Amino acid sequence: MIKVRVQSLGLDQNTKSPVVILQEEEGDRVLPIWIGPAEASAIAMELAGMKFARPLTHDLFPSIINGLGGHLTRVLITRVQDNTYFAELVIQRGEELFTVDARPSDSIAIALRTRAQLFAGDELLTTAAFEIAPPEAGDDVPGGEVELPPGAGLTSEELKEYLRRLNPEDLGRFNP
Template sequence: MTYHLVEYLQISEFPENQYCIVLRWIEKNRILPVWIDAADAFELLQHEAGVPTRRPRMVNVLIDLAAATAGGFKEVHIDSYFAGDYIASLVTNNGDELECRPSDAMGVAYLLNLPIMASEDVLSHASVFISEADLETWLGLYLTTDPVESHLEESASGDAAADADFSKLMESMGVSEADLLGSDDNPPKDSKE
């Protein structure tokens, strides 16, 4: 299974006590929303805020247990997605994988600053493109544009991510831009001839 690095951006709150972990597929600049319940969101937000606890949380116990038995954790995987539910795993330094809920995996990843990897299948099925303007408006996220992308030509449709996806689709079918537009040596023939 192929995995890609995703970036944790934030936990967003929506009406009716709905919470979402917002991850970004860096390579494609797409958003992977992972919906969690209010109690898990509250706990993760407390981790982020550095709120001390009187007693260890389950995530702390899990981290201590892994350190004692498996040499600690190496990374987090988001392995599968079906009908709105994700399955994650914590990968130990000795190569074992422990299946867990994504909210628990995110807590460990946050506390240990672990990389978060999502399977290509999950990203293909559950990630979405959201424009930078919509990210700012709806989620309060201000992402800086990749310096490499800022030098690219403007997109034909106004949606660079959609254009890139379309180009890949066409290439996978063996069609190039030159095939569609014709080359200078062989301009497209006029249909009236």
């Protein structure tokens, strides 16, 4: 597993879906994960340091974990299957360590609130990631204008090509 951080939160201009970009701590590889608007808002609010008088949904889980004597130690983005990413919350209570299956978007929102570390499988960064680089000379397909969006039954090669041509600036900024 490779330690990652939230690099940015954007809006895919093709699908109009929010995208959270995770970047490896010790490198340039990134992992884009398309997420729902509610989870994107939860992530954006935490990144912006917005606090509310009453707990929101993603504030409840850390409160419950702490109330039961545990704490979230880390989040693992473990795999992708049929264009769906899977994550695990790793919780410690005393000497006991256990994992809970969760969606990556919820896991990231919760990890940000608890300051837990984020990790992604190296194979995810290798096979479903793109390097942030300027377009190559002679590249006639601008970033963000690839015909097939992720989640539309793409093969792994089509996803790689989509991500290779995707320019992070084309994602836009997500505002909750």
